[in-house]
């Protein structure tokens with residue numbers, strides 16, 4: 040059992056203590072749940088930015104470059120890398136920190152990877168809790184890197200204030216099917232690797248896609264960057280700030296926070312039900328019965344709930 044000193048040390052920005060608090064939150068230990076409840080009720084709020092996009096587009100490099108811009112204005116910043124196989128540099132994971140050349144050893148930058156648990160619910164299960172804990176621990180800026188547009192990315196998009204979708208030249212040829220999904224979640228588009236051929240075509244492609252999409256009060260800007268040199272990264276930081284202003288002045292921020300609250304609440308209810316129903320002990324018998332059509336999955340779920 041952890042002590043209250045641990046939370047105090049984490050609030051004083053002790054890196055190891057923050058890591059231990061997050062591990063307790065992630066594993067949903069009794070101490071972790073209590074700590075999370077206290078942190079949530081502290082009322083401290085962060086600005087959060089999700090960075091997603093195609094594999095290898097340069098998301099980690101861009102996040103690293105963006106951190107440099109953010110640190111001009113922020114005292115404490117956290118990065119959550121949802122898939123640890125998505126390396127910041129070479130995938131070296133040191134305890135709960137990912138090696139990140141540019142910011143290694145910088146006390147102001149805390150980096151956490153969240154394992155893809157696979158199973159039911161997958162990554163989205165612990166990510167919102169980790170982000171909420173970091174928020175309560177006083178991180179003013181939180182950056183979250185994910186890959187693609189699976190269910191979890193869409194859920195993470197509802198978790199963050201601003202979602203940045205990163206592609207690189209030539210992306211559109213490979214992932215036709217992803218386009219609609221990207222448009223749905225993007226507040227800002229980035230065409231990274233603008234030092235490569237095909238950047239103009241990629242920008243034009245995105246712009247026409249946005250044109251054809253539904254009208255909204257905020258049209259996602261398309262920004263060109265070269266993450267490896269930092270070129271265009273200040274433009275991206277300006278666009279993130281412009282999007283924040285838009286959220287604040289239109290009141291959209293409150294709508295987003297309500298959607299986030301609703302999403303997290305219903306996920307928490309599903310998790311709480313999962314915790315109280317010992318699915319595993321029911322599973323073998325019931326799954327056999329479902330497979331043989333002796334009971335339907337929905338009645339089987341009711342039965343498992345009633346038996347708890």
Ligand SMILES: Nc1nc2c(ncn2[C@@H]2O[C@H](COP(=O)(O)OP(=O)(O)OP(=O)(O)O)[C@@H](O)[C@H]2O)c(=O)[nH]1
Nearest residue numbers: 094095096097098099100125126231232265266267
């Ligand atoms: N030429 C060029 N290369 C870049 C640029 N940005 C990133 N890269 C390189 O692209 C490769 C992938 O970069 P990452 O930042 O790991 O990309 P990622 O999107 O995080 O990759 P995953 O997390 O594996 O999906 C690395 O070798 C980077 O050095 C850029 O602007 N121009």
Ligand SMILES: [Mg+2]
Nearest residue numbers: 098099125126
């Ligand atoms: Mg990456």
